[in-house]
Amino acid sequence: MSSSTDWPLWEVFVRSRRGLSHTHAGSLHAPDAEMALRNARDLYTRRNEGVSIWVVPSSAITASSPDEKDPFFASAADKPYRHPTFYEIPEGVKHL
Template structure:
């Protein structure tokens, strides 16, 4: 089947999530999503789309169906239990003055 405005019909390409590590950053940050026929093309397209101005030094592309995430509705069961463990917070411990960052 073909359409004059959209071209020949093709199967839907899988969705990829794109993460970029900036030049001054230590962590990869989610910057967006894109569709691509395969992993290599997803990486190529992510570079062209999300790092056109040399913003990054590393790119990760992950098939969206491979990402497992908690739901905002599950906030209490996932994150509330750690609130009662004050020893996990650095404010519980005295920090020596010669320690610049924790």
Template sequence: MSGLDKLARPAQDDRPAGREWPLYEVFVRGKRGLNHVHVGSLHAADDEMAVRHARDVYTRRNEGVSIWVVRSDAITASSPDEKDPLFAPAGDKVYRHPTFYDIPDDVPHM
């Protein structure tokens, strides 16, 4: 087999037969942004590959300054059906809301 034939063939991956790579959620912080924003998902063999693929797919035009990747199976989230019982208790604690405090003008992004 020639060197050219080797280049034309797809690389073998490390997946066991019949199994997909784990799914990762990708978050990117833009140049002007303060927060990481969910931009999409991808499959990768490991964390390092997920970061590299996320960079290649989601920051091709230098949109970001930081990338987070998180395995989807590591995320625990509330259900929209639990909205009322989960978030309602905070509504009666008005002292937790910043409406009673003066925020100085020189404090950015509050």
């Protein structure tokens, strides 16, 4: 028997309710996409957590590198005006 390390790794995304986005739930090993879906069903939705599942080969995901954290994210930290809460709502504005 092959061990699970011979099987590719899959990332599992579960949509918990209609109208919500798929959210990352975890990962698992499976020989192919169809079996990955079934394993995901058993591992992540057996307590009625989902209405839809995506599985994606982990190798297909390109992730941002921790080394690039500062240029990627830190420069947004001192720009509070990018948040809507930065602005005061003038008196008299309705329907907001």
